[in-house]
Amino acid sequence: MSERILTCSAALAEALHEEMRRDESIFILGEDLVAHGGVFGQFKGIPEAFPGRIIDSPISETGIAGCGVGAAMTGMRPFIDFHFSDFLTCGMDELCNQAAKIRYMSGGQVKLPMVVWCPDGAGLRAAAQHSQSLEAWFVHTPGLKVVVPSEPADVKGLIKAAIWDDNPVMFFQHKKLFAKEGPVPEEEYVIELGRAAVKKEGRDVSLLCYGAAYYLCLEAASTLREDAIDAEIVDLRTLKPLDMDTVARSIRKTHRAVIVHEACLTGGFGAELAARIQDELFDELDAPVKRVGAKDVPIPFSPSMEDFVLPSVADVLEAARAVTYR
Amino acid sequence: MSSDKQTLLEIYRTMVTVRRFETMAGEYFAAGQIPGFIHLSIGQEGSSVGVCSCLRKDDYVVTTHRGHGHMIAKGADLKRMTAELFGKKTGYCKGKGGSMHIADFSIGILGANGVVAGGLPIITGAGLSIKLRKTDQVAVAFFGDGAANRGPVHEAMNMAAIWKLPVLFVCENNQYASTTPMHYACSAGDLYTRAAAYDMPGEKINGNDVLAVREATASAVARARAGEGPTFLENVTYRLKGHYEGDPQKYRTTEEIEIWRQKDPIEHFGRMLAQKKYLTKKHAAQIREAVQAELSEALAFAQNSPFPEPGDAMADLYSNP
Structure with missing residues (x-):
């Protein structure tokens, strides 16, 4: 193509x-x-x-x-x-x-x-x-x-x-x-709803993300490589219907999951996904599922505060290192 | 607009059907056979039947929690309506909607609505769809004096006006928004005057006079079909029953109800038909009997129908999951 x-x-x-x-x-x-x-x-x-x-x-x-x-x-x-x-x-x-x-x-x-x-x-x-x-x-x-x-x-x-x-x-x-x-x-194509994409293959940790958080994970993955942590990036793309099969395949391989989204953490989609992972894949996990999201405040105006509130590459790195015990 | 004997007698029969259907619904609700709660439009048949008598099968209607009359007048099937009220699998919505959510898209009924004023933005969308598809259908929203005070009404009316959509906004002012009197809640008293703010014709009509409603509707429909835009009709009427069946009605007096009982739209129209010598006492009794027979059949259908399987609750959410 x-x-x-x-x-x-x-x-x-x-x-x-x-x-x-x-x-x-x-x-x-x-x-x-x-x-x-x-x-x-x-x-x-x-x-x-x-x-x-x-x-x-x-x-x-x-x-x-x-x-x-x-x-x-x-x-x-x-x-x-x-x-x-x-x-x-x-x-x-x-x-x-x-x-x-x-x-x-x-x-x-x-x-x-x-x-x-x-x-x-x-x-x-x-x-x-x-x-x-x-x-x-x-x-x-x-x-x-x-x-x-x-x-x-x-x-x-x-x-x-x-x-x-x-x-x-x-x-x-x-x-x-x-x-x-x-x-x-160039050619016309359609991407079916409910199909996640493994955007980068890896062995050590699954970074489960969507939207802008995908780019945080992409950047984090290249830094993690320097630490010899091979991250897999799963871009969920559709949250409902959710492609749990692709998520499960990834976790069965890496045994570790970090969920990353820009939305604030509490009650976010990560909570739902983490619940499903522990329910359906408990025995596959070698570490608790970690979530990365914005802090639980409205988005503030001033750049110094907005940057502080939003999830960053550093947050993804920290979570990935935590679940891989590095 | 035809007003020959046959047409007028059909209108009368439809009004009787609405009244008897709702009387029956009230009885079976009181007997505990209809779950949930129901809202009857008894006393408002002049408006529902008068408006719908001017519509074609392919015209659209959205109605409210008090929608039985609009549906019957638009041609809904009594058996499937009754079954839906009873929560049966054979009902219009397979028991998923109940009285407040009956719809029949095959005859243009885009649904009753449990949200007050919920139908108005939808009808503007149906009107926009008609304009984009270049058909000569019209789209009618029924709503009450209570709904008139909600924000969506403003947005829906303004949009319909700027795009000159073929929409009728039919406000059935039955004097009370649940327990709140219209004269308390509506700042300007009349509602039809609000139409002027949208550069839309607005008219106040005796909603208990089915022929007056019919005449006003017919000209609004003609305007809409001709591409001249929306109209606001305020049909002034009164619900003779409570907001819901079982309503203690402490917000109004029995004297007031009695005054309006004297203005009963069906009796008023029946007297007029008798004066014209279109309707004898005997013929009126025959109509009542025929309607009753039809309703008995609908009732038996509902009572003999099965309830949905519990697991049926999982069907019909997405058209492709």
Whole structure:
């Protein structure tokens, strides 16, 4: 497969171009989309290529989310842009009480093919209301699927699967990764939801991660190599459904696990994953499962404090050394 | 809009069906055969039937926790509705929804809703979908005076207005949001005046006059189908029963209820049909009997249907897991 280098933003835009050309029922709804192709340039070229199918909404997150539900139930495939994932709080009823439950409550009468696309994450000095990682809330809501990609190729393949999924899919992309570059296949492809990827093979410890934390693990793994610790990196990519098989395969090999995410630690996805690992793989473990996440405070504004609160490469190294007893 | 004898008698029959269905539901709830809680719309049939009498099968409706009337008037199957109330496997939602979540997507009923005002952003989305698909369907949201005070109503109405969506916002002002009187909770008194803020036509209608409701709805539907945008209808009515079955109703007087009982929409319409010589006492009795027979059949279907297997709870969550 031939490849070229794209940013995460360009990978997303390319996927949308390809799928919107393929199917007229796909449309994009959100705030500030048309003038600049999205606040992060994530919809570059789409307003020109698909006039009328990328729609600027008033600042009405409740309405936007509800419109997604209503349109999905009546024959469309809405792609809802949530501007900043922090504003999901303004659409929680529509997402968690309506989108997640309507199919179930109606006894399976209807499909809700809907992507809720959410730029998330910290590190931009954007303070507490523009920096969160809220994926665990939605993992905790039966009826939703949750995807958190890291590399451009994952963004492209997973967004296509999300668009074609007949269920509401929460799709979180880290704001700091929009400009991140990586190889993306020239040919069209789809990455099935619920498939983790072993991004680096290793023998000594499994670094289980997703989203921006993948890059922390990548950096940590190369430092660990200097200490003769051979880390394996499992990028979960989809949190719900979760690819527990790939996680288990990795742990059966390394017998040690460190879970890394940018979201704050308490009640985070790491807690769920750690519980499942101890339940299903207890006898495989040679050390307790360690978790690395942000400290349990809102994200502070000032750089010195924000950097302190967020998980760092050093935190990953410390956890990896602890579970390998080095 | 047709108003021939046949059409009017069908409307009357539908109103009687809604009333008898809900009366029956109340009885079987009291007898402990219907689990949970139910909210009856007895007294509000002029609005539900009047509005739905102007809709096509492919038009969309979202309704509320008080939605039996809208569903029956839109053409829902009485057997599957009754079975759902009883929590049976043969119900509309296979027992997963109950009274508050009945839906029939095959006839455009996008669902009742347990969240007050929950349906309004959804109906705006259905309206947007209609516009994008370029059909001439319309989308109707029923909601109450209580819902009118929730934020989603504002967002849904504003969006429908700026995009000129084919939506009807039908507020059934039944005077009480659960226990809270409308005149206490609604700052401006009337609700229809709020439509002006969205540059949307708004009209106050005697919701107990099914023909007045029908006339206002027909022109709003025509506007919507012609691409002229949404309309706000405030159907002023009254629920003759409590907020839920078993409601002690300490928030209102029996005198007040009696005043509204005198304005019963079915009796009012029946008298009008009698004056026009469209309906004799004998014919009215025949209609009641025919409706009763249909309901008895629905009741027997529900009672004889099995409960879901406990494990059925795990099905229907995702369309592809």
